[in-house]
Amino acid sequence: MNPVNYLYLSALLFTIGAAGVLIRRNAIVVFMCVELMLNAANLAFVTFSRLHGNLDGQIIAFFTMVVAAAEVVVGLAIIVTIFRSRHSASVDDASLMKL
C-alpha cells in the first residue's frame, strides 16, 4: 500500500466534517465536526512528515492540537452562555442580529 492513502483518508474525513458543519443545526455537533476537520488536517500533517522524512509536520500537528484545545474551551463556553440566555443550542436560534 502506498502511504498516500493516508492523505486520501484525511481528505475524506475533512470533507465529512465540512459537510457536517453545513448540515447540522446543533451547535455542539457543529463544533464536533470542526474538531473532526482539525483531526483530518493533523493526519495529513503527520503523513507529510513521513513523506519528507523530517519532524516539522509533527510539530505543526502538535501546535494544531494545542490551538484546538484552546478553541474547544472558548467555544464550549460560548455555547453554554448562549444556551443560558436562549435555552437552545441550535445555531438557528442565535439570530439576534438578523434583519
Added chain:
Amino acid sequence: MITPLAAAYTTSTGEAFQFWVLGTVAVLGALGTVLMKKAVHSALSLAGTMIVLAVFYLAQGAYFLGVVQIVVYTGAIMMLFLFVVMLVGITAADSLKETLKGQRWLAALTGIGFGILLMVGIGNASLGNFTGLGQANAKGNVEGLAALIFTKYVWAFEITGALLITAAVGAMVLTHRERTERRSTQRELSEQRVREGRQVPPLPAPGVYARHNAVDIPGLLPDGTPSALTVSDTLRARGQVRDVSGEALSDLAELEQRTAERLGRKPSRKEVGK
C-alpha cells in the same frame, strides 16, 4: 504492529491491513458524528474516530503525537464535550426543520464536490517517494520533537502558552455568572410556598402499588390516572416517563374477576372499570 519506517515507499502488509480495517472504522465514525441524531452518540462516534487516528499516528512513526492524541483529544476534549452535552443536552435535540429551503441537499452536494476536488488534487500532486522517518526518529521521536520545539519553533511555543492562558481566562469570564440578588433562605422559600399555595407539602413519590418504585413511573391518583407531579421535569421533557397505569388497572380487573369466579359471584364489570 508498528512497522520499521526506513524504506517506506510501500508499507508493510500489516500496516496496509491495519489501514484498510481501521480506516473503515474512522470513516464510519465520522459519518456517525454527522448523522447521529443525539449529540451524545455523535460524541462517542467522534471519540472512536480519534482513537483510530491515534493508532495511525503511531503506525506512521509519530509516537509522541499518538499518545498526545489519546490523552488530549479523547481524554480531555471529548470529556469536555460530554460535560457540555450533559449541561445543555436535555433540550438540545436537533430540529429536523429546515430554515433555509433545500439547504441540506445543497450542503451535501457541496461536500461531495469539495471532496472530489480535494481527492483529485491529491491524485494529481507529484508527491515523490516517501522518505520515511527512520532517520529523523533515529535518536528517538520525543527527543527529535523536543530539539525542534526548543530551537526552531521556540517562539511559536511561547506564543502557545499565551494562547492557552487567554483561553482559560476567556472560558472563566464567559461562563461566570454574577449573582445579582441575594440567595433566598429556606425560611423565605417556605413562606413563599405557603403564600402561593400551589404545592405546600413535598411532592408525592413516584411508583405504583409498591410494585414499581422506579423514578420514571408516575404514581397513580385515586381514580387510576397517572399523576404528573410524581416524576421529575427532566424525565418528562425527555419523554422517558413509563406509564403503567393501564397495566395496573387490567391486573386489578383480572384479580377481581378471579376472586369473583372463586366466590361464585357474577363478575360485575362496572365495579372493576372504575
